[in-house]
Amino acid sequence: MDDPPPLLVLDKLAVAYGEIRAVKGIDVVVGKGELVCLIGANGAGKTTTLKGICGTQPVRSGTVRYDGEDITGMASFRLVRKGLVMVPEGRGVFGGLTIEENLGMGAYIRSDRAGIAEDLARIYDLFPRLRERRRQTAGTLSGGEQQMLAIGRAMMARPRLLLLDEPSMGLAPLMVQKVFETVLAVAKSGVTILLIEQNAKLALEVSSRGYVMESGEITLEGDARALLRDPKVRAAYLGAA
Amino acid sequence: MDIFLQQLVNGLTLGSVYAIVALGYTMVYGIVQLINFAHGEVVMIGAMVAYTVISMLAATHLPPLAIVTIATLAAIPVCMTVGYLLERVAYRPLRRAPRLAPLITAIGLSIILQNLALLIWSRAPLPYPQVITTVSYSLTSHPNGATITNVQVAILVMSALMMTGLMLLIYRTKLGVAMRATAQNQSVAGLMGIDINRVIAITFAIGAGLAAVAGVMVGSYYGVAHYQMGFILGLKAFSAAVLGGIGNMAGAMLGGLLLGIIEALGAGYVGDLTNLCQLSHWFGAIAERCQTNPNLALFGSNYQDVFAFLVLIAVLVFRPSGLLGERVADRA
Numbered sequence: 383m384d385d386p387p388p389l390l391v392l393d394k395l396a397v398a399y400g401e402i403r404a405v406k407g408i409d410v411v412v413g414k415g416e417l418v419c420l421i422g423a424n425g426a427g428k429t430t431t432l433k434g435i436c437g438t439q440p441v442r443s444g445t446v447r448y449d450g451e452d453i454t455g456m457a458s459f460r461l462v463r464k465g466l467v468m469v470p471e472g473r474g475v476f477g478g479l480t481i482e483e484n485l486g487m488g489a490y491i492r493s494d495r496a497g498i499a500e501d502l503a504r505i506y507d508l509f510p511r512l513r514e515r516r517r518q519t520a521g522t523l524s525g526g527e528q529q530m531l532a533i534g535r536a537m538m539a540r541p542r543l544l545l546l547d548e549p550s551m552g553l554a555p556l557m558v559q560k561v562f563e564t565v566l567a568v569a570k571s572g573v574t575i576l577l578i579e580q581n582a583k584l585a586l587e588v589s590s591r592g593y594v595m596e597s598g599e600i601t602l603e604g605d606a607r608a609l610l611r612d613p614k615v616r617a618a619y620l621g622a623a
Numbered sequence: 624m625d626i627f628l629q630q631l632v633n634g635l636t637l638g639s640v641y642a643i644v645a646l647g648y649t650m651v652y653g654i655v656q657l658i659n660f661a662h663g664e665v666v667m668i669g670a671m672v673a674y675t676v677i678s679m680l681a682a683t684h685l686p687p688l689a690i691v692t693i694a695t696l697a698a699i700p701v702c703m704t705v706g707y708l709l710e711r712v713a714y715r716p717l718r719r720a721p722r723l724a725p726l727i728t729a730i731g732l733s734i735i736l737q738n739l740a741l742l743i744w745s746r747a748p749l750p751y752p753q754v755i756t757t758v759s760y761s762l763t764s765h766p767n768g769a770t771i772t773n774v775q776v777a778i779l780v781m782s783a784l785m786m787t788g789l790m791l792l793i794y795r796t797k798l799g800v801a802m803r804a805t806a807q808n809q810s811v812a813g814l815m816g817i818d819i820n821r822v823i824a825i826t827f828a829i830g831a832g833l834a835a836v837a838g839v840m841v842g843s844y845y846g847v848a849h850y851q852m853g854f855i856l857g858l859k860a861f862s863a864a865v866l867g868g869i870g871n872m873a874g875a876m877l878g879g880l881l882l883g884i885i886e887a888l889g890a891g892y893v894g895d896l897t898n899l900c901q902l903s904h905w906f907g908a909i910a911e912r913c914q915t916n917p918n919l920a921l922f923g924s925n926y927q928d929v930f931a932f933l934v935l936i937a938v939l940v941f942r943p944s945g946l947l948g949e950r951v952a953d954r955a
Contacts, residue, residue, distance in 0.1 A: 438810055462816030474811035476804045483800050490801060491816035539816065 386413030389543055389574050390435070390466075394444035397427075397434035404430040406598040407444055412543070412576050417569040419577040419585040419606070421619060422595035428578045429471050431595070432545050436461060436468050448543065463491050465542035469549065473532040477521030481512050484520050484531055488538030498538070505534040508564070526557030533564055543574045550581045562588055582619035586610045594619075628762060628769035630891035631884060636775045636844065638883020639782035643837040644860030645867065645875035646789060647830030653870040654806040654826050656722075657714060660729035663857015664736035665705055665831045669698040669838025670848040671744050674751060681752040690754050691843065698835040705736070706831025710824050733854070740850040748849045751842050778840045785833060786876055792829075793872065802826055806870075855928060859886075862935035868948020877946060882931055890927035897921040 392410040396403060405427045412418045422428050433439035435446050436458045446454045448466055458468070476484050485505060489498045506513035509530045515523065520531055529549055536544055549565065550558040558581065566588050569575050579585035586592050586606045594602035594615060602615065609615050644666055651659045673694035680690045713732055717725045759770040793799035805812040805822045812819050841856065842848045863882040867874025899919040903910035913919060938945060 436814070438813070458810075458813040459816050459818050462814065468814050470811060470814060474808060474814070476807045476811070478807050479800065479803060483804075486797070486800060487804050487812075487815045487817070490797070535815075 386415055388412065388447075389414045389416075389449055390576065391447040392431070392435070392444065393447065395431065395434055395446060396442040396444050397430050397439055398442045399430075399439070403442070404598055405434060408593075408595070408598075408600045410576075410593055410600070412574060415572060415574055416591065417565075417575045417577065417589045419579055419589040419592045420595055421579055421582040421585050421592060423619075424580060425597075426595040427598040428595055429547055430598075432468060432547050432576075432578060435545065436466075462539055465540070466545070467536045467539045467541035467543070468545040469532045469536045469547060471547040471551065473525075473528045475520040475523070475528045475531050475535070478519055480517055481520055481523070481531060482516040484535050485512075485516075485538050488535035491539060497540075501538055501540070505537060508567070509534055524557075526553050526560065529553065529557070529561055530564065533561075533568065537568065537573075541573055543576070544568065546575060546577045548578055548580060550579060550584065558584065582615065583610070586615075625763060625765070625769045626891050627888070630887040632762070632769060632771050632775060634884035634887030635880065636778050636883070637887060638863075638880040639779055640837050640840050640844070640856075640879075641860045641863045641883050642876045642879025643782055643785060643833050643840075644856065645864040645879045646786070646872060647834050648861050648864040649867070649869055649872060649875040650802075650826050650830050652864070653872075654802065654823055655714070655718065657725050658729060658861065658869075659709070659714075659827075659830075660726070660857065660861075661709055661732035661736055662830065662834060663853035663855075663860065664733050664740070665702050665709075665834040665853070666838040666841065666856055666860075667740060667848070667850065667853030668705055668736065669702045669835035670842035670852060671740055671749070671838075671850070672698040672701045672835075673839040673842055674744070674749050674848045677752055677754060681754055687754040687756075691839070695836060695839045698839055699832050702831040702835035702838070703828040706827040706834070707824055709831075710827040714827075715820065715823075733857075737850055737854070744848075744850060746850065748847050751846045751848065753846070755843070774843055778844060781836065781840065785836060789829070789833070790872070798822075798825070859928075859931040862931045862938075865945055866934055866938050868945025871945065871947045874945055874947035881946075882934060885934060886927055886930045889930040890924040893922045893926055894918070894920040894924060 388411050390412040392408055394407040394409060395405060396407045397405040408431065410420065420428050420431065430439060434441050437456050438458055441454050445452055448464065453461060453464070476487065479487070485502055489501070492498055506516070511527055512531060512534060520528065523531060533549070546565065549561050553561065562584050565575065565577065577585055577589060586609055589606040591604065592606045592609045593600050594609065602609065602612065644662065647662050648659065651657060651662070676694040676697045677690055680693060709732060713728050714725055717728060755774065758773045762769045762771055793802060801812065801817045801822055804815065805817060805819050809819050841852070859882065860879065863878035864875045865878070866882060867876070867878025897920050899909055899921065900913040900917055903913050909919070
């Protein structure tokens, strides 16, 4: 099986909060067009890994390469222009801005009016709920709708690589299902995705490959289906004996 | 004299200046949670620059309106540069510092700017050359009734235009939405590709540009500029911003206008209300004195400045989030 050319390469990436080493030198590769998940328990260092990639938390050592370029420690607003977009943990919608303004901010880096209008229509078609409420402030949306808005907003930037941080967190089961369907649809449209999840089963089911993270280190990696069957993964994350 | 109507006109005039200055405080607070106490000094610099330009042009035969316009157009870029430099040099390095540090820095900057102005423009009050002849228009049919001057009309119109323009900028442009997004969540704004340092710098510069025009308005209204004029004016505008709810743009405008009116009405009536001669019926001694001097007021209109701070104290005690403020008290 041919591996796709890599879009994102983490090489011995280490991120620390002061003395606490949250990510202890991990190697992760995401190929072009892949949907890769990074699973692990709460506090394993998944979100910190994303912060290290996005330059929102200083990298202690190691490198982040994106599309062949060393982007270690680059400010997040510059990464967006390169097509690397993150949907942060807790969704991070601008509660005081309307839904349309939120989506507009997603397209902040773009100036092609026609293309923006087209993408806006596409996102409204995907999430009719957002179109109905586009003049309302985003703070009035439910958690699930806010997640849709956050993903839609990220899509407005026309990303090449999308980093999703715990999109299912705090959502009702039905909503979680919907969010994962959306993630899969986004991936099918050609966007490369690195998905961070606590919900290991769902994440592995939609992904092609997966990494398992424990106390700041990658303990297992490989084909998502193989990981789903792996007894260690089943015991630790899928609640099976 | 129709005191009420006259003081209302005076109060609205002054209040619209407060509103313009208060917008600068509230915009900066909204985006970086910092009270820029040097903002009043930016107003002063605007008045000073305009003074210099008007003095230079007063001898020419340019039409008065052109002179004032040129002075304003000179003051705006100077103040915007000052505002930008304050952010870039003093506040940005302290953005992650404990909140007391930028606050003390702000007070220090205020002193530095005052002393710079003292060096450049001297310590004397500088009289604005009277290029514009003041014309009064009667507001009532009564010959001695309330009046409004052309300068007051100009200030009211100019303020209204600036506030409308600012609101359009904030609510109708991409930059404005980016400013509001940055105010709500800086790190997520960064994830949208917004260069938050640039947006914050622009916010300071816009606030300073408004302050420049306010400086020209105050200078022309009172006919004088002084290196310390920004201090009290800044504190009052800050009180206005707190009254409206700091961080809230509509609040700053409402607070400014209300404060101007409260101050003017207070100054207009405090003498009558505290006139001891009203007690003549009860106290013989007072009645005797009042026969020679019917005005035994405890407080006169020179107590005008007190009202702004009474309002500030009352707001902080009874409604710390201000009239329109929704922000939680722990951020104030």
